[in-house]
Amino acid sequence: MSSKPSDSITTQKLGKGAFKLFSVSKKERNYLYFLLAITFVCGMVYPYQEVAMWVAFALAGYSAIANDSIQTIGTFISSNSHRKWYHLWLFMGLIFLVTVTYSWITYGGDVSYQRLNTKGLxxxxxxxxxxxxxxxxxxxxxxxxxMPVSTSILLLSAFSTKASSIGGILSKSLVGYALAFVIAIIVWTLTAQLFDKYAKKKPAHWWAPLQWLTSGALWSVWIMQDAANIAVVLPRALNTVEFVAFASFIFLGLGVLFYLKGDKIQSIVEEKADITDVRAATIVDLVYACLLYYLKVVNTIPISTTWVFIGLLGGRELAINYMKKSKSSRRKGIRKSLKLIGKDALYAGIGLVISILLALSINDDMRKEFFDLIGW
Structure with a gap:
């Protein structure tokens, strides 16, 4: 018995639909090949300490800044999307060079602002x-x-010899998340109506230079915190040649990131309310810079700036929607805010679990200490 023509057409449509569902774009497939090639290179070089050190540094440098770009230069990229990418790159690149050069000179070759003085690192x-x-x-x-991931925990835990050091980073990071969340609610509850009043008006001409100033300050403070993630594989005191190699690679890597306009993870910033407005971006950068500077001077324990940032964006999103005048808009906005907050926290939590599993897989002493701590 032959099948009906309509059945054949339906089967073809289902087949095409299934193919589209499981197909991967050429761009994603090429990226997968790229990752496989890098993994193969890692497998080839890891027994050779000097080569492995620079390969690990190159990968850590680009991956850390690419993931953390949403925190520091994410709002800067979004609110300056109409400008030439290389203007943005040169501005942030020069700030990077000045910041790490100051640390290198001041702390005797250390580019991490002594963040790697923590026990175990x-x-x-x-x-x-x-x-x-x-x-x-x-x-x-x-x-x-x-996925916004704590690069501090993922990268530093892979090289720490003490489980307690990772516990210190995690504790400080969670305190930073809570502090950022509460401060964001306070700041944007007080300013939400003011922003609503002027939202439809064109920003004054002085907002643009103010945003560049606050973004530059934030970027510099972030480097003071997170340069440790990049430099963890390198000698704690870099000589001149090592420092030039370190600074040059990150400078050029920033150029790639700006050319890609933050790449896919930039969507985490752009899905938040009004973040492309130069005024909103300026306030976010200013509050975040102040928070990071405060957490920097508290102690030298590294911190997950990712957790602080998603706490800041989460509190801001909740406050903005809570201050809406319409009850229906407010209710809908709060539900959306909670969903975004939950999604960001979930992704960061997944990254945290992966980081801990990675650290325990690598380090026998840390694994033993961890099991002792939990009573196993």
């Missing part, structure tokens, strides 16, 4: 495992999936 690795060199590849995958 004070000594540079003298040998590498495959997972240590390949850890940034995991970060690249998570970045491609648009």
């Amino acid at each position: 004070e000594v540079a690795p003298t040998s590498f495992s495959f997972l240590q060199v390949a850890a940034p590849v995991i970060l690249l995958v998570l970045t491609r999936l648009r």
Whole structure:
């Protein structure tokens, strides 16, 4: 018995639909090949300490800044999308060079502002495992999936010899998240109506230079916090040649990031309310810079700036929607805010679990200490 023509057409449509569902775009497929090639290189070089160190640094440098770009230059990119990418790159690139050069000179070759003086991280690795060199590849995958991940915890935990040091980073990060969330609610509850009043008006000419100033200050403070994530594989005191290699690679990597306009993870910033407005971006950058500077001077323990940032955006989103005049708009906005807050926290939590599992897989001493801490 032959099948009906309509059945054949339906089957063809279902087949095409299934193919589209499981197909991968050429761009994504090429990126997958790129990641596989990098992973292969990691497997080849990890036994050779000097080569592995620079490969791990290159991967850590680009992956950390690519994932954390949403925190520092994300709002800057969004609100300056009409400008030439290389103007933005040169501005932020020069700030990077000045910031790390100051640390290098002041702290005797240390580019991390002494963030690597934390117990368990004070000594540079003298040998590498495959997972240590390949850890940034995991970060690249998570970045491609648009997941804001704590690069501090993921990268530093792969090289720390003490579980307690990661516990200190996590504790400080969670305090930072709560502090940012509360401060954001206060700030945007007080300013929401003011922004609504002037939202339809064109920003005054002085907002643009003010935003560049606050974004530059934020970027500099962020480097003071997170340069440790990039430099963790390098000697704690870099000589001149090592410093030039370090600074040049990150400077050029920033150029790639600006050319890609933040790449896919930039959507985490752009899905938030009114963030492309130069006035909103300026306030976000200013509050975030002040928070990071405060957390920097509290102690030298590294912090997950990612958790602080998603706390800031979450509190801001909730406050903006809570201050809406219409009850229906307010109710709908709060539901949307809670959904975004939950999604960001979930993604960051997934990154945290992956980071801990990675650290326990790499380090026998940390694994033993961790199991002792939980009573196993």
